[in-house]
Amino acid sequence: MRNTHMKTLFLCLFVLPLSFLCIGAKGSESMTALHYAAQNEALQRVKLLVENGFDVNEKDGHGQTSLHMAAQRLSFYPENVEIVNYLMEKGALINEKDNNDKTAIMNAAYLGNLDVIKILIGKGATINEKNNKGNTALHYASGSYGPGVGNAQLVKFLIENGAHIDEKNNEGETAFHYAADNENIDIVKYFVEKGFQVNDKNIHGWSAFHFAAYRGNLAVVKLLVENGAKVNEKNNDGDTAIGYKSVLENIALVKFLVEHGANVNEKYDLFDGQTPLHFAVYLNDDTVKFLIESGAHINERDNFGRTPLHSAAESGSLRAIKLLVDNGAKVGEKDNQGLTALDFAEIRMRGLDLIHYLRENL
Incomplete structure (x- = not known):
């Protein structure tokens, strides 16, 4: 003891x-x-x-x-x-x-x-x-x-x-999905060389391409697209990659996707029928400019009747508003509640310069 x-x-x-x-x-x-x-x-x-x-x-x-x-x-x-x-x-x-x-x-x-x-x-x-x-x-x-x-x-x-190599988890995801989601380009490349199906989806309809785009990783996105990934493929929510926040914030990634056929006028059911241009006015003015140059519909309405100009007024981006107006946005367009972009700017108190500009262009 x-x-x-x-x-x-x-x-x-x-x-x-x-x-x-x-x-x-x-x-x-x-x-x-x-x-x-x-x-x-x-x-x-x-x-x-x-x-x-x-x-x-x-x-x-x-x-x-x-x-x-x-x-x-x-x-x-x-x-x-x-x-x-x-x-x-x-x-x-x-x-x-x-x-x-x-x-x-x-x-x-x-x-x-x-x-x-x-x-x-x-x-x-x-x-x-x-x-x-x-x-x-x-x-x-x-x-x-x-x-x-x-x-x-x-x-x-x-x-x-x-x-x-093709073992799936409970979400229907393989190691290939994990590699793309974690931006491990060497591993993604290895799986591609092994003949992995680049458009294979998990139970939510996400492919490796969706994961890479969601992460905003241009290098992995390029690798996947060059090996057959579909840029306009939708997940189960009906979303395509060009509408992701991380994509729209990255002008180089947006350009790459558009150059490879991404639909700039895709409407997103999960977000009330908005388009990438509706989203971009909150995120990146350079992306707004590029989308307009690439054929984005300036006056496209969402399910509430709001155009990208309504969204730009709400966001407070004067440059985005000027880009839209200079390219044909209708300043007096009303949404389903009868509100114009100017009304949005005044309600949100987005600044006198912005409000003055919209009034001048009514």
Whole structure:
């Protein structure tokens, strides 16, 4: 009994900073001392704790073991590889799932840790295991967030070792969608070279192109369009990419899409029948100018009878208003409630210069 107390006292005083981390005790998130040691790449502490009776398969409040903790560390910490090896030598269950059905290999893939993934696969980790969202390690590797972001080498390794490239999660998304959404152009390029269907959609009607456009990533958009992505493809809400805020804010991206056939007069049902020009007056005057030059209908009405000039007056952009008026916008046009652009400007108190300009051009 005395030896046990001495062991506990030793651990409390010399191994761990807080007494709640002693043997049998749990701290925040129900983590044991071993969880903390594995999480903090403390190899010698991990060994000492295991040698003194800590269970390598003990779970914290999220259902994660010390192996989950060690696997989910950044690749530039060398000791985490040794910790992973050591824990498995001591009986850590390699395919154990946490409360969200995530395994250690998913954690490693999430942070782009190729070294740990190589060890786990070598020891028998199930590469195509899914968590409760239907994601596999390949999904996480393709959208990884650590130093391995865009780590095509990691993705290639998983596929070469049996990862299913076309596996879909609960949202109908493949790793290809994840790569496009996370702007990982090297991985997107790799998937394209593997023959992936660039227009494959998730359950919401989003293709990889929609994700890339939504992120405003011109390089990924170019790659996808050059490989067959449809620029006017609609998602389940009836939206096309040219109406996305991130697109309209990026004049280079708008130009690219229009040059490749994007419909500048697309009407968006989800936004009351507005067109890209209705949206652009709130976002980017250069885009307004380009859309007009590209054939956008100046006096197109939305479901409330409002034209882009109504929207420009509401936004307070005098330059956008001048661009519209100079190109034929009808200043006296009324919406379904009988309000003109001038009424909008006065109601919103958008400034005397703007109001004066509209009055002069009635």
